[in-house]
Amino acid sequence: MQTVHLVILAVYLLAMVGVAVYFLRSGRLGGGDDFLFAGRSLPRPVMIATLLVTWVGSGTIIGGANFAYTYGPVAGLVFFAGTPLGILVLLLAARRIRRASRHTVPELLEARFGTGVRTVAAAVTALAYIGLVASQFIGGGYVVGLITPLSATQGTVLVAVVVTLLTVTGGLFSVAYTDFLSAILIVLGLFVSLPLVFAAVGGPAAYWDGLPEAATTPTGGLTALQLLGYFLPLFLLLLADQNIYQRLTAAKDERAARASTVGMLVSSFFVFVPVVLLASAAAVLMPGINGDMAVLALASEGHLPAVLGGLILAGAVAFVITTGSSFMLSAASNIAYDLYARFAKGAQGEAGGRRGLAVQRGAVLVIAVVAFALGLFFPTVLELQMYSYTIYGAAITPAVFAVLFWKRATTAGAVAALVVGAATTIGWQLAGTPGDVNGVVVALPAALLALVAASLLTKAPDPETLEAAGVD
Template sequence: MQTTHLLLITLYLLVMVGIGLYHSRSSKIRTGEDFLFAGRSLPTPVMVATLVVTWVGSGTIIGGANFAYNYGPVAGMVFFAGTPLGILVLLLAARRIRRAARHTVPELLEARFGAGVRTVAAVVTALAYVGLVASQFVGGGYVLALITPLTTTQGALIVAGVVTVLTVTGGLFSVAYTDFVSAVLVLSALIVAVPLVLVALGGLPVYWEGLPETSRTPTGGLSPLQLLGYFLPLFLLLLGDQNLYQRLAAAKDERSARNSTLGMLFASFLVFVPVIILATSASVIMPDINGDESVLRLASEGHLPTLIGGLLLAGAVAFVITTGSSFMLSAASNIAFDLFARFGGDKAGERGTLVVQRLSVVAIALIAIALGLYFPTVLDLQMYSYTIYGAAITPAVLAVLFWKRATTAGAVAALVVGTAVTIGWQVLGAPGGFNGVIVALPAAVLALVVASLLTRAPSTRALEAAGVD
């Protein structure tokens, strides 16, 4: 255990909690809207930071690192390619998303497809996001277990407590500004760590020759269809991610939303390229470890200078905490706005909705802890959660934005079929070694198209009501 590492992470956690408590002041957060959208006042630098750090949690530095460690740098680039490609598509829709400015994605779907679709989508979204919160807790547990005598489970419980406190206290105000601090820390640590590790290995030629033979191939030993099964969940989640939609809705105006998306595109390369290089370097230096821990062990076991290693570990905790807070906040908004407010919550008023959001955060934390004990790795957990959301929600969201012929029946069919096939595929044990998205996405899209074409086209009024026509 490195005392320096522990001190840096402890200092980081104290700073994060301090920011959360500062932004919990009643003068800043009076309503559920303030809690979710930070008063729609976030400046562009903070917007860019919160978009990037919201997206690149333990799924990047732990789950994505695991993939790169096992399958190599080229396959790792394919895995992460869903991020920039998804951002490019999101860039086309950024102004529409800001203009629509709904509390949640299910609320956006309701404007186009009706209240029933909103309820189904809220349940599916909360189900997927609880899984993503769980992956952050497990990832944080890995970090703390590496540098302290704690077990992974004990570390996960501590991270869960910090994430819950941050989210309950300040909502998006605290989440966004802790994201800004975390983004500076994470990017600095990753950018500095890469050349240090490559120099320690003896340069790029030694690094490349030291990789396992299959890791030097374009697919890392996977079939093209298997590789596609890892690319699609990340890509699809980003296209319809409620977290990102809510961040764009929190921008000051449409121009700020678009500029923030451009900033996210550039900054994403500064994250996933270093992660790929570091994880694959770890496969050369430490060929027999758990891939989930590849980047973390470079930092914790003396392969980097102590200070840089400590910053990288603190950056990993930053990933986990900020992303966990974001998904927790987003899932709580589904419960408060899509379920509670719709089924009898109007009488409670804005303050009542705020209380429900905060209570929902605590409930989500408890469920996520239980779910995190079920899945063996962060990569398994994130693929399952990404697929539920990407296969079920994203087709319906893209239909709202880009396909006027989609109908309520089509949206319901996509939601039900995408979710059912994903869960069924997981229960069957992923036959053939393929991730569920390979079958769930085509099934959901087919259900959307067929059911829409078999029912009456929506009216012009319905399209205008969605705010994205």
């Protein structure tokens, strides 16, 4: 623990609380829609930053760093390649997503497939996103434990409190503007760290020679099927990530949504490339450490100047807090718009107003408690990350892309994809991930087969239904 690190973290946390208090007192939250979409008034730089930081949380700085530390830089780049490839696909759909302008992904599915599909999708989405909130809590606890006298568990509690406070006060207003500050902090810290760490290793040649032999191979010692099992969850989640869809819906117009997606694509390279290089360099400098700590240990163990190390550690906390608040906000929207507004007596049409605002805030508190409990079940951020990505990507993504790009898909096909994708993921996890292959390798084909088979065996949707979806 270094005093400089502690001071930098304290200043950052106070700044986050200040942002939360500002938006709580600003009077800009007129109802549930403002809580979720920030009045569709975010400037483009803030839009780009919130898209980026929503995506790169502890799954990048901790889970992804663990992967690069363990399997090497080439395999690490394959792991992260799902991000730019997924964004390129999103570029094709960005205008359609903004034009559809739905509160949640399950609401988008309902327009095409009906209320039953929306309910099932809401349950799957909330389950996956609570898992992702839990991964942010755990990751934040690791970092706080490095910087302060607190244990990792106590740090997790502190992060959970800050994330919950940030989310419950200002909604997307608080989240987006703290995302902007966090993006600047972490990108600057990562890039300044790179030459210093490579100098400590002895230069590029010494770095490569110092890597374990398996880490210099294209697959890092994994089989092609195992590597695919790590690539696909990230790629699939991004394709239909409700967080990203909600950010694009929060854009001023379709043009702004597409431009912000391009900005996210470019800026993503400024995060995952340095993370891969730093984490794999840590394998040379500090062999045998917990892979979750790869980038963080460079900052905490004296391999970087104290101020720069403090910026990296505070940036890691920044990623955790803003990404956690994003997933928490998104999961709360499922509870308010997909469950409460559909089934609570007299709630129809109230989710976007004051009553819906209260429901979303209450949902945030419940999600915080459940996510903390779930985090106790999984030993590492990477494991929890892969589980949550897969349950969403394998179940939700096929149904969403059927809405956007396949007119022949039917309600029966969507239900089959949701149920089979989620059930296969959970079953594979309970079976202990046979062959050390992530469940997506089995769950995605099963969901796609169920979608296609059930759709072709049932009556095609009529033109009015396709038009009502708003994305035809």
